[in-house]
Amino acid sequence: MLLxxxxxxxxxxxxxxxxxAVTDEVQRDATAIVRxxxxxxRGVSSYSEMTMVIHRPEWERRMTIRAxxxxxxQSLVRVIEPRKDRGNGTLTDKNNMWSFSPKVNRVIKIxxxxxxxxxxxxxxxxxxxxxxxxxxxxxxxSLLSVGDIDGITVYEVESIPHEEAAIVWGREVLxxxxxxxxxxxxxxxxxxxxxxxxxxxxxxxxxxxTVALRxxxxxxxxxxxxxxxxxxxxxxxxDIRDSLFTLSSLRNPRx
Numbered sequence: 001m002l003l004x005x006x007x008x009x010x011x012x013x014x015x016x017x018x019x020x021a022v023t024d025e026v027q028r029d030a031t032a033i034v035r036x037x038x039x040x041x042r043g044v045s046s047y048s049e050m051t052m053v054i055h056r057p058e059w060e061r062r063m064t065i066r067a068x069x070x071x072x073x074q075s076l077v078r079v080i081e082p083r084k085d086r087g088n089g090t091l092t093d094k095n096n097m098w099s100f101s102p103k104v105n106r107v108i109k110i111x112x113x114x115x116x117x118x119x120x121x122x123x124x125x126x127x128x129x130x131x132x133x134x135x136x137x138x139x140x141x142s143l144l145s146v147g148d149i150d151g152i153t154v155y156e157v158e159s160i161p162h163e164e165a166a167i168v169w170g171r172e173v174l175x176x177x178x179x180x181x182x183x184x185x186x187x188x189x190x191x192x193x194x195x196x197x198x199x200x201x202x203x204x205x206x207x208x209x210t211v212a213l214r215x216x217x218x219x220x221x222x223x224x225x226x227x228x229x230x231x232x233x234x235x236x237x238x239d240i241r242d243s244l245f246t247l248s249s250l251r252n253p254r255x
Contacts, residue, residue: 030141030157040180043236045070053228054122072133074245091250092130100250123217123227138165153178194220207234
């Protein structure tokens with residue numbers, strides 16, 4: 001399949017569109033903008049193959065990964081290559097998360113205290129991989145600006161967690177295209193300092209919809225260190241058996 005990759009320059013802040021006002025109605029739609037972006041990426045169900053590149057100034061590590069998702073709260077991510085990492089997996093089901101390492105032949109439940117820790121040594125955290133819906137129902141969303149990039153409307157949304165929510169971030173800012181593709185997702189600490197950002201570097205058609213084909217996560221205090229996820233293939237709205245999202249499947253792959 002030939003893919004027309006669209007390179008995006010993400011440094012510039014979108015300009016306010018002429019005649020565009022951030023009305024109360026648009027503000028109320030900020031939650032819908034975020035929700036639609038999450039649903040667009042995830043779909044009702046999905047299967048994807050991707051490569052993950054962990055880059056450091058002194059070295060670079062590459063993995064091949066397969067991932068399955070179903071509904072709002074089930075996902076399974078499994079490492080295929082390199083051989084030494086093959087079989088490492090992560091399972092999420094509702095609010096629970098487990099990891100499996102063939103080297104020690106153990107399934108470990110990830111406690112909430114470890115959700116912010118690195119996943120497989122990458123710049124993604126366990127929470128990032130869990131793909132929880134908390135940003136939809138545990139945050140208040142407001143529209144900061146409406147802009148335009150190459151003729152495509154871009155919404156900039158600020159998401160602030162509810163006071164009672166167990167969220168480590170002080171706020172998050174998302175830049176989302178009108179076709180629901182997230183251009184940039186920035187995470188700020190309680191003091192308002194930028195901690196890390198996830199940027200979409202390439203966007204194009206795959207799996208019957210327009211998606212981010214290459215994304216890079218990097219920390220604000222170490223921009224020379226980053227992790228990229230590159231989508232090789234993806235299918236949406238497919239039949240996936242419930243038994244795939246079990247501890248038995250995590251330990252003994254049968255896919």
